[in-house]
Amino acid sequence: MQHFDRDYAEKLRQRLKAIQSDQRPQWGDLQPAALIGHLTWMLKHAMGKSTKVPDYSTWFTRSLMKPLLLKGIIPIPKNQALPASLEKQGIRTIEPGDLESFQALMEEYLRRIQDDELTPAPHPYLGEMTIDEWDRFHILHFEHHLRQFKV
DSSP states (O other): OOOOSHHHHHHHHHHHHTSOTTOOOSSSSOOHHHHHHHHHHHHHHHTTOSOOOOOOOOHHIIIIIHHHHHTTSSOOOTTOOOOHHHHHTTOOSOOOOOHHHHHHHHHHHHHHHHTTOOOOOOBTTTBOOOHHHHHHHHHHHHHHHHHHTTO
């Protein structure tokens, strides 16, 4: 199983760099520039540094969906969006960022894990997550969006 480590981070950076600014996604309406912002938000969220999103996990998503998703039994759903009520409050899962700032954020995330300085935040849908669960989720999430852009 692949882990989110420095080697993977470099490969991810190279693959993200290969996405053209006008490239159309295979599904959904996420644009390449917004992709980096979305991945930035998710990584910051795992570190407890993002715009706070209320916990809208349920027993079903925490107890059934999370293990099935993290074990790769079910894929990350396509076109998964925030509930409309959160969007109406101005909550977004995108933060400003570019590839260089995302690279720096990945390095900070990995350093904080290595130095045992990271207390992971809960996932908005999946609830409490360990560092290992976030590791697995990040890989699944990154790969989901890389497939979306065929890289």
